[in-house]
Amino acid sequence: MVIDVRCFLLHLVVGVVLCGGHALGGGLKWTRIDPRWGGGFTDLEQTSGAMFAVGATGAIFRITSPTAPWQPMTSGTNNDLTRVRNLGGRLVVLGENGTILTSADGLDWSNHSSGTT
Secondary structure: OEEEEEEEEEEOOOOEEEEEEEEOOOOEEEEEEOOOOOOOEEEEEEOOOOEEEEEHHHOEEEEOOOOOOOEEEOOOOOOOEEEEEEEOOEEEEEEHHHOEEEEOOOOOOEEEOOOOO
């Protein structure tokens, strides 16, 4: 059973990610995770129960264990996403053309207008 997940973006251009977790009983296991959706990840953010990655064409992915596959989330945009941050328990994603997305749970995403393009 994994009790903590940590991921690192190893290569910004291809979006290769390395994830690991502290297992009960000790030890740290690292797993290389390559995105299989055709684009790379551009940013990662940790929450208390998951890791989130964003990337090209509105991609948002979630992982809850270093041995689990990345789960694609529905972002509602095709704009490239460049940043994801956990701000006081709310996830905020920024992207091209003034894209702003927010989520309280990391599953349902709301699009907000920035007034810029």
